[in-house]
Amino acid sequence: MTTSSHEDSAPPLDASPARALGDFIRAHRERLSPQAVGLPPGPRRRTPGLRREEVAQLCGVSPTWYTWIEQGRPVSASAEALARIAVALQLSRAERAYLFELAAQRDPAEPDPAASDAPAMLLKTVQLVNAPAYVLDRQFTALAWNAPASDLFVGWLDGEHDRNLLRYTFLSPQARRLIVDWEIRARRLAAEYRADSIRHQNDAPTRSLIDSLSAASDEFARFWASQDVNEREGGQRQFDHPRDGHVVYHQITFKPAHREDLKLVVLVRE
Structure with missing residues (x-):
């Protein structure tokens, strides 16, 4: 320059x-x-x-x-x-x-948007974890998950369902029954996605997801309009499972080096 x-x-x-x-x-x-x-x-x-x-x-x-x-x-x-x-x-x-x-610029430290494939070893790692674990992409869509995660997240990671966490949380009746304190958790999820998506909010898939959720869910539209921003953090997560009853986990989120657009999420039973 x-x-x-x-x-x-x-x-x-x-x-x-x-x-x-x-x-x-x-x-x-x-x-x-x-x-x-x-x-x-x-x-x-x-x-x-x-x-x-x-x-x-x-x-x-x-x-x-x-x-x-x-x-x-x-x-x-x-x-x-x-x-x-x-x-x-x-x-x-x-x-x-x-x-x-x-500045309407892409951070050079961010991964190349063309590099959409998740590292193969990261996807394999999920299967080595005994606790519920899954990998999310930049739209919070699950790319990989293990059997304990499939067992826990009924209506999302079991059977044939939409694998997007946001659409599941806000649009699936099963999510409202499974997630304890649904409104608090859903509000937090919207704030986490706002913080996470700022780096690619003008990408077509991200924009489409936000627009479609805002149209389909009054709660998402309201939470998104609040402008709340939070990093995706760990902490206690409670569920009312249809078979196991009330269960409590501690969530831990990892971001792989050089691929901060991906997240490895593990839930440890308390």
């Missing part, structure tokens, strides 16, 4: 979305102390956080270019430059995803 040859002719300010991107970057720069990035505190600062030129130096970009980005000017920002900014500002995973969404 070379901007020095154009530094004497700044592009005009833009209202949106470049402005929103600049505001987001500036807010996080101002939260970061020099000590946090290994810089001496130096003399008294007029503004909180790092200076623009310090962030530019950490990113390896022109200070003028970085200033224009913060000011919301419509300059070109490559995915690689945004990745360096994300690292320099020590953004969390959710914050990094939001940064790339604002």
Whole structure:
């Protein structure tokens, strides 16, 4: 990236979305102390956080270019430059995803969308687990599951059913009978998918899933409209199983290295 040859002719300010991107970057720069990035505190600062030129130096970009980005000017920002900014500002995973969404860029750290095949060893791993276990793709559709999972999740992983967890939870009467505190769990699931799908929410399969669920389920539409965001976490899960009665599990979710679009979910009986 070379901007020095154009530094004497700044592009005009833009209202949106470049402005929103600049505001987001500036807010996080101002939260970061020099000590946090290994810089001496130096003399008294007029503004909180790092200076623009310090962030530019950490990113390896022109200070003028970085200033224009913060000011919301419509300059070109490559995915690689945004990745360096994300690292320099020590953004969390959710914050990094939001940064790339604002910039309408794909994070280079994300797996190639064309690489849709799950690693074969991951799918085999599910069969080696004695507890209920399954693998979800980026639309929360089960790609693989074992016999204990099939036994537990009646109406989803047994027999011939739609394997999408969201459609099962919101559209299947069996899910409402199986999942204890259904509304709490369903609301949480919608919030988890909102957080997870921010990186690919404009992909056709994701958009189609959200739109179809919003049309078919008033609860999903309401939960989705709430803008709640949560990471997919573990914790206690309770079920009223038609054969085994009330059962309690602890859910653990793993994300394979280099394929964070996939999830290995294991439920351990308490």
